[in-house]
Amino acid sequence: MPSVNVVNGKQIVVENLGPVERTIRFICRPFAQMWHHRDLIQAILRREVAERFKGSIAGWVWAIVAPLLAIAVYTIAFSGRLDLPPQYIVTGNQNLSYALFILSGIVVFNFWSEMAFRAPMLLHEYVHFIKQTIFPSDMLAVISTLRATLYTVISLGVLIVFQLITTGGLPWTMLLLPLIMIPFIAFLVGMSWFLCAIGAFTRDAGYLMINIVPLFMFATPVFYHQSIFGSPGDILIYINALTGYVDVMRDIMLVGKLPNWQVYAWTLFTSVFTFYFGYWFFDRYRNVIVDVL
């Protein structure tokens, strides 16, 4: 079985598969690749995590200080200035409820914005690996998302402790967090595949993201609840896929109820669609990318 088999610029894979089998193969392939390259993912993830706090003395303390600072700032800045539906007033103190409301949205938004900022430059960061060695460049999106996941989990941990202290308990629905985090991670990996492929061709993708990420902070219900728009704005805002994730997150973290099944179905759809569209797009252009980087 040849390891390289190319005819007229096309990779030849000798297989006789029907459309159903080909689809199943395509659906399994990203996961098979991740499993196959698990040791490489681990090695590079270690380097990435070490890099984040390179040369700092406090190191991991910063990962905890950042969300604590955010709690302080949002509690003070938004005290009495938000109009929330009553179910989000989860503590006796309104100001703390606002802080919890905003933070649960911001955790989701920060996770997304870190990936949106970084993904267009991702392949440029690893250009030596891609051009000089035989390197599975599709794993870079997975690795960088895993790194961001780590910091998000730390922020979530701080937030949960804060909530436990201020409200004196946690809703049982918090156990469902993985059911929203895993689709969200898949959504971000897919988005990173798409953005890093575009970013390889033109640096404009990076500049574009720097400009539109701050706009999304206001196009996503982070600092407000979508109900302020009234009909039909409160439905239309779900076109921004992040809205669904923020909404489900708040339902299970703060309110303690199961999310609206339509909203959850929508997040699952955006997740699966983005994941496979991103992978398809990256896979289609991966051989061109090597030559244009």
Place this chain on the structure above:
Amino acid sequence: MSSSTSSDLVVEAKHLGKAYQLYARRNDWLKQVAFGWATSKPFSKPFPVLRDINLAIQRGESIGFLGRNGCGKSTLLQVICGMTLPSHGELRVTGRIAPVLALGSTFDLELSGRENVMIGGAVLGLKRGEVQRKFSSIAEFAGIGDYMDQPVKHYSMGMRTRLAFSICAHVEAEILVVDEALAVGDAAFQRKCMDWIEGFREHGTLLFVSHAKADVMRLCRRAIWIDDGRIREDGKPVEVVRSYARAMETEPDDMKRFTAV
């Protein structure tokens, strides 16, 4: 497809060619993507780097590649390694291939040698446990002592090459591609690498690029001279090296060869 003679072929290339698209202005590729379908005149000029390469390499051969700068040697090896796709022709490669092309350039300067060994080994396809098991052997071969735990930014070029070659020597590849990587090592280390390569030839296939004609004659049983993207001569190292050396003296350094047609 698998007749008895072709089963020992590790690399088989037929009419292999590669052309890069050169754009006059930086953003012309965007015009090509947007309007290329509508116009018959492309916005780019093809720049052929490899043309009509026919090559058959048997298991256990050791081949030296000669040629001027920019003649296409490195591109040919990159194509064989599968890093970049050829634009036409056929290519079949069988076996685990390890490029010692420029592993040193992938080192993270802030990380220690030890951490870079873990990453480099993983990039070349070793499992984490395997790298850990072989680590002392890698460190011994590189021979850089306590520098192993220092950041790579404090290394000299020679030390980086030592570490990079040492990692590649431990991946148990079936096809080894060495691309001018050893030039910066000192004589003693070069000798160690040459000895190792000689041992490797007993069970593996070696593709070797060097401007040191003596090394090519010593290590290789076959030499291929690539000129302007074509195979100009393919045969015994002594003869190919001789005609290559003669051509270097008589043919002037023609800078027009970097111009797109």
